[in-house]
Amino acid sequence: GAGVSQTPSNKVTEKGKYVELRCDPISGHTALYWYRQSLGQGPEFLIYFQGTGAADDSGLPNDRFFAVRPEGSVSTLKIQRTERGDSAVYLCASSELLAGGGTDTQYFGPGTRLTVL
């Protein structure tokens, strides 16, 4: 079946602008995750959805970042008043959930490369 897809693949914006990044998870996956990866580093967790609700948003760096998943499938990561430091690759992943806690394999999308000029 289809994997995780993300759009756009690249986004260039100016400092101060608003951007939206979209993620389409694997059909049927309850859990959806957003990560951010800076050059030369491993991905860092931003937010995790279980169904429609954000179960853990402890990785969001500040209140300029917000994410939604209104119907429990597609998710949008929204960044207000972008700063040059927001430039990174934003990765989305989805997975099934294991009973009793823990996560099964997370499948990643190709990412959106955000450049803030």
Added chain:
Amino acid sequence: SQQGEEDPQALSIQEGENATMNCSYKTSINNLQWYRQNSGRGLVHLILIRSNEREKHSGRLRVTLDTSKKSSSLLITASRAADTASYFCATDTGRRALTFGSGTRLQVQP
């Protein structure tokens, strides 16, 4: 913060040789996953090993886990030029989000 730390940071070998990458972590885990990444984009899942497992194989990949030492290793046997990529370990500590290390950059010379 990053829980996992890969060692070495970079590794260069000849085609046909084996490549070994190590990962250390700090807190107890439910499972540990290894991923490959080409050209800084999408992560490809390689293998998942649960905390009650000690070794797992998948094709040319062999992963070990030592929870007493809080460490894991990934062995790629008979490496190929196409194995050139960055490799990351990621731990699931029960909060479902993965915590990644900083990665090992593997270069396989043809």
